[in-house]
Amino acid sequence: xxxxxxxxxxxxxxxAYRGTVETQFSDALYCAFLFHRHLGGLDVxxxxxxxxxxxxAARTPPLRLGGTTxxxxxxxxxxxxxxxxxxxxxWAEEPDLLAYGLAGEDSLLPGVRSVPGGSMAARxxxxxxxxxx
Amino acid sequence: xxxxxxxxxxxxxxxxxxxIESQGPGAGGADxxxxxxxxxxxxxxxxxxxxxxxxxxxxxxxxxxxxxxEAAAAGAEVLVDDFSLTQRGLxxxxxxxxxxxxxxxxxxxxxxxxDVRVVWH
Amino acid sequence: MPxxxxxxxxxxxVMGAPHExxxxxxxxxxxxALLESGAxxxxxxxxxxxxxxxxxxxxxxxRNLAAWSTAYPSMAAVVQDMLAAFPGRLHWFACRFCSDxxxxxxxxxQVPTRAPAKFAEHVAAAGKTLYLGVM
Numbered sequence: 487x488x489x490x491x492x493x494x495x496x497x498x499x500x501x502a503y504r505g506t507v508e509t510q511f512s513d514a515l516y517c518a519f520l521f522h523r524h525l526g527g528l529d530v531x532x533x534x535x536x537x538x539x540x541x542x543a544a545r546t547p548p549l550r551l552g553g554t555t556x557x558x559x560x561x562x563x564x565x566x567x568x569x570x571x572x573x574x575x576x577w578a579e580e581p582d583l584l585a586y587g588l589a590g591e592d593s594l595l596p597g598v599r600s601v602p603g604g605s606m607a608a609r610x611x612x613x614x615x616x617x618x619x
Numbered sequence: 620x621x622x623x624x625x626x627x628x629x630x631x632x633x634x635x636x637x638x639i640e641s642q643g644p645g646a647g648g649a650d651x652x653x654x655x656x657x658x659x660x661x662x663x664x665x666x667x668x669x670x671x672x673x674x675x676x677x678x679x680x681x682x683x684x685x686x687x688x689e690a691a692a693a694g695a696e697v698l699v700d701d702f703s704l705t706q707r708g709l710x711x712x713x714x715x716x717x718x719x720x721x722x723x724x725x726x727x728x729x730x731x732x733x734d735v736r737v738v739w740h
Numbered sequence: 741m742p743x744x745x746x747x748x749x750x751x752x753x754v755m756g757a758p759h760e761x762x763x764x765x766x767x768x769x770x771x772x773a774l775l776e777s778g779a780x781x782x783x784x785x786x787x788x789x790x791x792x793x794x795x796x797x798x799x800x801x802x803r804n805l806a807a808w809s810t811a812y813p814s815m816a817a818v819v820q821d822m823l824a825a826f827p828g829r830l831h832w833f834a835c836r837f838c839s840d841x842x843x844x845x846x847x848x849x850q851v852p853t854r855a856p857a858k859f860a861e862h863v864a865a866a867g868k869t870l871y872l873g874v875m
Contacts, residue, residue: 502674504761505761508792509758509759511807520805535643538708543710544706546705549702550772550776551818551821552821552823552824552825552826554821558810558812558813585680586707673763673766723773724776728777730774731749731774731779737868739871739872
């Protein structure tokens with residue numbers, strides 16, 4: 487399938503953890519969810535610190551702020567689960583998984599696939615568009 | 620370089636420092652300058668605590684090429700923010716052997732000590 | 741009536757932008773820990789941190805299409821809640837120049853704006869001043 491035939495886009499997410507309290511659910515992965523729904527399909531590549539989003543053991547602890555418990559902080563694992571359930575392909579680059587302590591077996595959320603560093607570039611021509619998110 | 624600095628002998632005028640590194644190597648080209656500052660201050664005989672928070676926790680992960688190892692070797696105490704670690708699904712076993720996990724209560728207590736110079740990067 | 745400069749243990753000068761990193765989350769976590777330990781705190785917001793306390797944020801974030809009935813508090817509401825929880829011990833100010841420069845012109849009533857020339861008074865009134873993030 488050529489890029490012209492594919493309606494699917496590739497979103498590369500590198501920067502991460504951008505506003506646990508102020509961003510909450512409306513992060514890059516939520517944007518990816520909306521793009522997937524409205525722009526004809528999306529795949530996501532996680533690089534750099536964003537590979538941490540795919541860590542099976544990751545969670546966002548609730549925070550005590552003022553007199554209340556703040557429990558709606560950004561949960562990237564949930565964001566990825568929504569994407570995977572929606573049919574979005576999610577990959578993470580292996581050198582970054584190693585650098586960020588996630589190279590072990592079963593380190594990643596089910597459905598997230600690892601790829602050798604730089605190998606996704608060979609797939610760019612199969613996407614309608616490639617952009618950073 | 621003060622040869623005695625890493626052995627518990629503080630020169631006169633040594634200042635305790637709490638250096639807080641929130642940046643990582645993936646943050647748009649941020650280099651390891653602040654980690655080198657921590658190393659150099661420790662070598663000069665100042666008591667240095669280097670707190671790694673947010674993306675900075677990557678410097679305490681044993682496998683990472685961008686590291687707080689040199690600062691630790693120079694005598695800096697490497698502290699790692701518990702919230703940032705949990706967020707990233709990391710645990711103590713993955714950290715530099717001398718790194719210590721801390722919570723904000725401990726950080727705030729250290730920050731409040733009058734003599735401690737606090738610098739956030 | 742001129743704004744009174746509170747004497748506090750710590751002044752947190754927040755210059756980094758929200759939504760770019762977990763800086764604001766760290767600021768709030770640190771503030772909470774300081775306040776719970778009995779310390780007093782001022783926050784001085786510069787740059788895009790002035791957007792945190794805008795009236796236009798309302799009480800809650802826009803709806804989450806993937807969790808329609810979940811309530812997500814706005815940053816303005818989070819700050820208001822913290823100020824209410826620690827009356828007289830937590831103070832939040834917005835730099836007037838930065839607010840004007842970025843169109844952050846309608847702060848919640850609990851957050852006074854202060855001219856940059858007054859910043860030195862706030863530094864003098866704090867036991868220790870930290871500078872967090874960059875403009």
